[in-house]
Amino acid sequence: MLQVFRKPDKGKMFGKQLMVEFQNLGVDSIGIVAVISTFMGAVVAIQTAYNIDNPFIPMTMVGFTTRQSVILEFAPTVISLILAGKVGSRIASEIGTMRVTEQIDALQIMGVNSANFLVFPKVIAAVIFNPILVIFSMFLGLAGGWLACISFGLVSSADYIIGIQSWFEPYTVFYALIKTIVFAYLIVTISAYQGYSISGGSLDVGNASTKGVVYSSIFIILFNLILTQLLL
Amino acid sequence: MIDAKNISKSFGDQQILRNISFHFEEGKTNLIIGQSGSGKTVLMKCLVGLYDVDEGDIEYDGRSYSKLSFKKKKKIRQEIGMLFQGGALFDYMTVEENIMFPLSMFTRESYEEKLKRVNFCLERVNLEGQNALMPSELSGGMIKRVAIARAISLNPKYLFCDEPNSGLDPQTAGVIDELISEITHDFNMTTIVNTHDMNSVLKIGENIAFINQGELWWTGNKISVLKADNTVLNDFIFATELTKRLK
Ligand SMILES: Nc1ncnc2c1ncn2[C@@H]1O[C@H](COP(=O)(O)OP(=O)(O)OP(=O)(O)O)[C@@H](O)[C@H]1O
Numbered sequence: 001m002l003q004v005f006r007k008p009d010k011g012k013m014f015g016k017q018l019m020v021e022f023q024n025l026g027v028d029s030i031g032i033v034a035v036i037s038t039f040m041g042a043v044v045a046i047q048t049a050y051n052i053d054n055p056f057i058p059m060t061m062v063g064f065t066t067r068q069s070v071i072l073e074f075a076p077t078v079i080s081l082i083l084a085g086k087v088g089s090r091i092a093s094e095i096g097t098m099r100v101t102e103q104i105d106a107l108q109i110m111g112v113n114s115a116n117f118l119v120f121p122k123v124i125a126a127v128i129f130n131p132i133l134v135i136f137s138m139f140l141g142l143a144g145g146w147l148a149c150i151s152f153g154l155v156s157s158a159d160y161i162i163g164i165q166s167w168f169e170p171y172t173v174f175y176a177l178i179k180t181i182v183f184a185y186l187i188v189t190i191s192a193y194q195g196y197s198i199s200g201g202s203l204d205v206g207n208a209s210t211k212g213v214v215y216s217s218i219f220i221i222l223f224n225l226i227l228t229q230l231l232l
Numbered sequence: 233m234i235d236a237k238n239i240s241k242s243f244g245d246q247q248i249l250r251n252i253s254f255h256f257e258e259g260k261t262n263l264i265i266g267q268s269g270s271g272k273t274v275l276m277k278c279l280v281g282l283y284d285v286d287e288g289d290i291e292y293d294g295r296s297y298s299k300l301s302f303k304k305k306k307k308i309r310q311e312i313g314m315l316f317q318g319g320a321l322f323d324y325m326t327v328e329e330n331i332m333f334p335l336s337m338f339t340r341e342s343y344e345e346k347l348k349r350v351n352f353c354l355e356r357v358n359l360e361g362q363n364a365l366m367p368s369e370l371s372g373g374m375i376k377r378v379a380i381a382r383a384i385s386l387n388p389k390y391l392f393c394d395e396p397n398s399g400l401d402p403q404t405a406g407v408i409d410e411l412i413s414e415i416t417h418d419f420n421m422t423t424i425v426n427t428h429d430m431n432s433v434l435k436i437g438e439n440i441a442f443i444n445q446g447e448l449w450w451t452g453n454k455i456s457v458l459k460a461d462n463t464v465l466n467d468f469i470f471a472t473e474l475t476k477r478l479k
């Protein structure tokens with residue numbers, strides 16, 4: 001594990017690898033994050049609107065509740081879980097394949113610190129890019145909620161917008177981003193470890209990829225509770 | 233030259249290698265032969281340091297390898313080229329990037345200098361101009377040749393080949409054997425080849441170690457191997473129809 005965080009053997013190669021990982025782990029996930037966030041925001045808004053049947057509760061509450069749910073929980077946690085599935089399985093199977101086809105041995109023989117070379121750029125890429133994805137997801141979630149409210153005539157556009165602006169605490173975004181960074185770190189290290197420690201054949205690559213997703217999801221849920229206790 | 237001194241290696245309670253000592257000579261193709269499962273790959277991985285030996289020592293030109301620190305090992309590793317059983321090319325890189333990889337990692341050469349070296353290595357393995365292909369677009373024989381090109385790109389003093397011609401037709405296998413032998417003599421490398429292919433043994437076996445069930449059973453060369461009066465070795469050599477008839 002410690003090997004992962006040594007100084008990279010060669011800065012230039014590290015930079016190149018980092019760019020590849022930004023693409024693979026980050027940019028490639030934008031599509032799925034966009035779709036899920038929009039629908040998620042829409043559903044939260046609709047459910048909240050249906051649950052408010054007391055005339056004394058103003059309809060601006062819909063916007064407020066949607067914002068709180070999306071920023072505090074849905075964007076950081078649900079998106080991280082989705083990424084655990086998408087990115088985690090990819091990392092575990094990529095590194096696992098390199099293990100069974102002796103590519104990791106080949107790196108090792110050349111004198112390259114393989115754990116560092118393979119895992120460190122992924123950690124950095126995810127820790128930087130996942131928060132960007134989550135912020136993106138927050139905006140789309142709110143937009144999805146707005147779209148649902150006005151297209152189904154649940155809440156007026158003005159009420160919704162007043163709602164999402166009321167009692168806003170920037171700390172909630174900070175809290176969400178801290179969670180996201182911890183989750184990103186968990187996803188990469190857990191699934192990379194699953195792939196790296198394979199010994200055997202291609203069947204084990206499938207197993208490693210499944211384990212990568214399952215363990216990182218469980219750890220995300222666990223750390224979600226711990227961080228929420230600590231930070232809120 | 234590489235000296236293996238009393239090497240033993242176990243996995244769990246299964247002993248794979250027992251007290252093996254052998255002198256691998258410089259400028260020669262040294263062969264490790266033996267049945268499938270006899271421990272050839274494990275021995276080679278011990279020699280290059282992918283596995284730690286339980287007992288014994290390995291010396292690279294007098295430098296004791298097993299006891300070195302991580303950093304010093306790294307220095308020797310840059311003098312080692314290795315061809316793996318399946319090629320082990322990096323599958324997200326082109327042929328050129330694969331061969332250039334060790335150069336980018338360990339030298340400060342400019343792209344042009346590196347490219348020159350890459351093209352020289354490609355020419356050496358008769359694959360000029362195939363720079364842009366991906367490993368998935370190569371045939372088995374081409375993969376081995378690219379892997380050889382990558383192994384020699386840093387001009388290693390020691391070349392290890394694990395079953396360089398497994399899975400190849402006899403002609404292509406012959407070409408690979410010749411290639412390994414030529415490179416060894418041209419650059420005066422200490423080359424170690426794992427094989428259970430009798431053609432290779434008779435063609436490039438300048439210094440042979442026969443391993444049986446993890447023990448060094450017999451040593452010799454391509455001439456003495458035919459006259460050996462060792463039953464286990466004879467069973468191994470004369471296992472095929474062709475060699476039986478020749479006998
Ligand atoms: N990592 C490992 N863990 C446990 N046992 C191993 C490991 N690697 C090899 N073995 C065992 O060591 C023995 C020798 O294996 P090795 O791969 O060295 O055979 P080989 O001579 O190279 O065979 P082949 O010609 O088929 O490649 C086998 O019984 C194998 O099961």
Ligand SMILES: [Mg+2]
Pocket residue numbers: 272273274317394395426
């Ligand atoms: Mg083998």
